[in-house]
Amino acid sequence: MAFILHKSIRIKAPLRLRSALLFLKGINPLWLALGLVLLLIIWLASGDVLRSADEAPDVTEEVVESPSRIEAELYEAEYYQPELGVQGRIEPWRQIQIIARVSGEVIDLPVAQGESVESGSVLLQLDAEERAARVAQLEADAELAAAELSGAEQLRRQDLASQIEYLRLVAERARVATELEAAEMALSYTRPEAPFSGIFDRRLIELGDYVQSGQELVHFTDISRLRIMAQIPQQEVARLNVGQPVEVQLLDDSVLRGELRHIATVADPETRSFFVEVEAENPDLRRIAGGTASLKIQLAEVFAHQLSPSLLSLDGDGRLVVRYVDEDERVREQEVRLLSAGRDSAWVEGLPEQVRLITQGAGFVELGQQVEVVMAEED
Template identity: 60%
Template sequence: MFTKKLNPLWIAGALVVLLIIWLASGEVLQAPDKAPEATEPPPASLNRVQVREFRARTHQPDLALQGQVEAWQQVEIIARVGGEVMNLPVEQGSLVEQGKVLVKLDAEDRQARVEQLKADLELVEAQVEASEKLRARDLNSQIEQLGAVAERARVRAELEAARLALRNTRPKAPFDGIFDRRFVDEGDYAQAGQRLLRFVDISRLRVSAQVSQQDVHKLEVGYPATITLLDNSQLKGQLTYVAAVADPETRSYYVEIEATNPERRRIAGGSAAIQIQLGEVQAHHIAPSLLSLDGDGRTVVRYVDENQQVKEQPVELISATRKGAWVSGLPERINLITQGAGFVEPGQEVEVVMAGEE
């Protein structure tokens, strides 16, 4: 073969010659004498957030409570003396004026006792008068005169007690109201201390409730209130009392609201929803979704300051509905983050897109 006739030395020499020619015809790669100039990396893009300006407005919040409706006055007439029930001159459920007799008990011998003591009093009055005249002439002793005066005082006391016992056989209405319920019937014998009837005034109502210690500082006597009954009808009232000390068991404060009931509707004893209108405040109305909790569990909102930096501000939640939340603790005007607040952190600079004013 032809390849077998070639000398290996010639082949090697030819390859060396070709390598020299290739190197001579190309560019020789050399390391640069100086380092390349440093170039700044392109600036990172800022997170974009949507911001809306919110302004403070006058807001009148209310405090919602659950309460109990009670009669303005309610008393149980008790038998002060024993006796047979002779007559019930007023029908159960009737409207009664103050001073009207409600029950007539058997007076027994009480009237006769009064007449006897009246006669005794006339006698001792004459004895005291005669004793004073004799004493002036030194015809009796001072002890005899003092005895006559003491006897007069004793008879007067007995007469007053007898008159009271006689009056107690005719219990009267203590105020204008309703003979709500009787506990005896004609012919019954009432013992002293026994219940005779219940008497109530429902022309006004007392609505009582308990207020938490977190909310009691918001209340002032005189605040208007609305009472909503189970049939959704409403009464207007006014806060008349706030307890000074909390209930030791519930740590809540007892409050009373007075409401008028001119139609004397039968609603005492039932439950009701109460809304007490509190004092006016300057507050912001925002979407509940803008509220969040910080690491300490405080309710906060996020906003952007004049340097386009994200900030957090604690707020107090005044009230919240499906339409929005009222909060306090913010300046009169503030640019709250409405979109993108979850992707930024306080202190971070952001790109702001204004969404309008609220």
């Protein structure tokens, strides 16, 4: 019986193997490969899970963030005299156009064009022969009228002259005196004089010309001093005062010294700027009137800081600010007013007397953030 059982088992085993082989043969090789790969992935994953479960979890330590490191430099305020710079127009101190008061022929030109003359100098001569004769005639008439009136006064005291005759003589003397005064004035108009010391700048007539009353004759100017006109923005005019020193820089880089003489009380309605006038001496009588100049008006001294323009920035509202570190090592921001700026330095006001300005790292920290400060001197 045992023999029979053993034999049956030996017979059945090959049959199962053959069945399995037949089953595998019937499976598509592609699906078989995919199945094997899937089994391999499951085996590998189960191994990692088992290994991870066997290992003790790591103890996570709390990470403590250190403060950001920035560089700062100590700045101290000092007195600074700011300047307000504007462009101006140069004009002569005085300038007039002399016109003919009477008609006549030009018979003399005693002053050369461009010559300097003193006040009262005769600039030209018109023909005055008829007017001189008229003055002589009226002077004789005035003497006659005065004599007749004197005789009438003596007769009146003796009651030998009527009141009407006396009044007629009084009127006659007054008429002659008036005509004589007008004739003398007309005669003086034939010899136009310099109204002030200056330069016979331009002559518009020639010798022998016949001029009419009202015709322009010469231009006369005084450039011993100059006036420079400019327009000041309305936000700056409050910083100005009459008498402030002004440096007038000319196109050739030479400089004249002057002072502020006038500030308008009302702004120009179109530009909203204020007219100002500067007076400057011109001892060398330089020919610069009519040109332009750069004005530097010296303003009152202020307490300010000098710093690098790179430390300035704009906040969200467009205000000019700088960043600094307070006593608690926290980042702060302060609005400042720019007084002047150059390529290498800028002057600002609005900061404490002593302040630690952030020179490096300001863009990597937030306002109110606590930082580690390294002073520039320690580098």
